[in-house]
Amino acid sequence: MNANWLDFGAGAHALLGGSNIGVIACGERAIMVDAGLDRSVSKKALRQIEAQGAHLEALVITHGHADHFGGAGWLGERGIPIYAPALEGVFAKHPLLEPLFLYGGAAPIKELQGKFTLAQELVPRIEAIAPGALTLAGLELHLIPLPGHAPAQLGVAYGDVLYCGDVVFPEETLARHPILFCADLDAWLETLTGLSDLPYTHFVPGHGEPVQAIATLAEANAARLREIRDQAWEALAEHHESAAVLRAVAAHFDVTFAAPQFYLLALTTIHAALTSLQRAGAAAVEMEENRMVWRRN
Ligand SMILES: [Zn+2]
Incomplete structure (x- = not known):
């Protein structure tokens, strides 16, 4: 068994890597939360799902950054339905938008065309999702608005687990990259204030280890944004x-x-x-x- 494969019980799992992937598998039906940087990562997650005896029926993208949806194009080619918040999904449908935004709307310099900022495969079809309840593949999910790091980021909650995208970065990232990538600082601070009141016992961020209590990490990220x-x-x-x-x-x-x-x-x-x-x-x-x-x- 893969050492990076975590089991939270009740069908909730995560595959930890450069960007973490959530897997919710109940019986024979499974969904994935985020797709990793490229097809090699999403392939790994798919293999784990198949090893559980389950079939991947949907992918939910938390936000439109290439390190979270780079592997989605490959899943789309295999006919997996893909869901994302409307504004975030546009970036997966048109990966050029991310480097274009970073370069002020002009044709991006080549330094912005690596796969961390320009996904190598586009996702042709994406269904828009919004905060609230959503049933996918027979799984009852709650989509939680977590704007700030990205303008319309959504967390995916299943049972006691919240797959929370890049709403917090681990301490190592705060040390290594002190100026966190941020789209809306006020929105992010507000999101972080409400985060520890959410009724989940496991938080799976997009990077780093899952945590059981999010308050300390949320405060560390908020303190950094204020600084x-x-x-x-x-x-x-x-x-x-x-x-x-x-x-x-x-x-x-x-x-x-x-x-x-x-x-x-x-x-x-x-x-x-x-x-x-x-x-x-x-x-x-x-x-x-x-x-x-x-x-x-
Ligand atoms: Zn991100």
């Missing part, structure tokens, strides 16, 4: 373009970006932090000699 936002505000002691704010925040966390894709991922987070400051009335943006600069209010 990023505070440091962005500190940088606005002088008027700055967002790139200069990123340099200041990176210096605070002692981060050196090794490649443009890491810089661009972190720049998105800085944009999210600046939007959050603007919403709070703490900062404003204006044009200054053809520079788009941020200042404190």
Whole structure:
């Protein structure tokens, strides 16, 4: 048996890897939550399902990042129905959107075309799902809104287990990549506040080990997001373009970006932090000699 294959009881499993995959198998019917980075990962998960004597009947994608849906195209080719939140599914249907977004809407540089940011296979058909109850393959699921890291991320709950996508990152990731990828900082903080009140006994994040109590990890992630936002505000002691704010925040966390894709991922987070400051009335943006600069209010 694969050492990365966990059994939570009552049919809930996870295959741990670079990106974790959830497997819910009850009798002969199974569904998968997220598909991993590429087809080799989804193949591994499918083999585990078949070893349980079950048949994969659906895939649910938590959010539209290539490391979570890269393996979905291969499952789609095999006729497996694929589900995702409407806004997130668009990225799986058109993988170019992710590097396009990261590059401000322009044709992406080659550094953004690796499989972590550009899935190699597209998913031609995706059914949109929304928060609430959903029965798939005879399994009763609850879809929980977890926006922030991605704009419309959904968690998939089955029994006592919540497959929660990238709503929290493990401590090792917080240490290794201090500037977490973030689309909406306020939404993420709100999501994290509500997370520990959710009635689940196992939380399976997209990366790292599952945890039984999420409060500590949720608070560590929230503290990091607040620190990023505070440091962005500190940088606005002088008027700055967002790139200069990123340099200041990176210096605070002692981060050196090794490649443009890491810089661009972190720049998105800085944009999210600046939007959050603007919403709070703490900062404003204006044009200054053809520079788009941020200042404190
Ligand atoms: Zn993600």
